[in-house]
Amino acid sequence: MPRTSEMIESKYLKKEDVGEDGTIVTVADFERVNVAMEGEAPEYKWTMRFEEFDKPMVLNSTNINLCEKALGSDNTDDWIGKKIIVYNEPNISFGNKLVGGIRIKAHRKAAAPREIQRSAKNVDPLDDGPPF
Numbered sequence: 001m002p003r004t005s006e007m008i009e010s011k012y013l014k015k016e017d018v019g020e021d022g023t024i025v026t027v028a029d030f031e032r033v034n035v036a037m038e039g040e041a042p043e044y045k046w047t048m049r050f051e052e053f054d055k056p057m058v059l060n061s062t063n064i065n066l067c068e069k070a071l072g073s074d075n076t077d078d079w080i081g082k083k084i085i086v087y088n089e090p091n092i093s094f095g096n097k098l099v100g101g102i103r104i105k106a107h108r109k110a111a112a113p114r115e116i117q118r119s120a121k122n123v124d125p126l127d128d129g130p131p132f
Contacts, residue, residue: 015102022085030046032047
């Protein structure tokens with residue numbers, strides 16, 4: 001059975017669409033749209049569309065700044081075709097309530113875990129090493 005959040009239709013990307021582990025997406029284009037409810041005064045916001053989703057993501061100032069940092073440019077023309085990760089961040093608050101939301105981070109290939117070598121000064125002279 002569906003969760004209630006899956007039952008609510010939206011023409012914009014929702015946190016449930018991207019998952020907490022995130023989704024790698026490719027920036028396709030931008031559009032300024034009226035996000036106001038029908039019958040309300042117009043409220044224009046920028047949206048970012050990804051090749052991997054049919055619905056665009058409404059941009060807020062935090063995510064615009066995160067994109068700028070992740071993609072290394074303040075010129076959105078430079079962002080087209082670049083990959084980022086969009087993910088559900090559960091620790092976003094609105095009106096003193098944790099509601100979660102979409103956040104952005106850089107897409108980088110993971111580096112191998114680093115290995116720390118034991119230094120001579122930390123070695124016990126009576127220790128022959130690991131028991132395996």
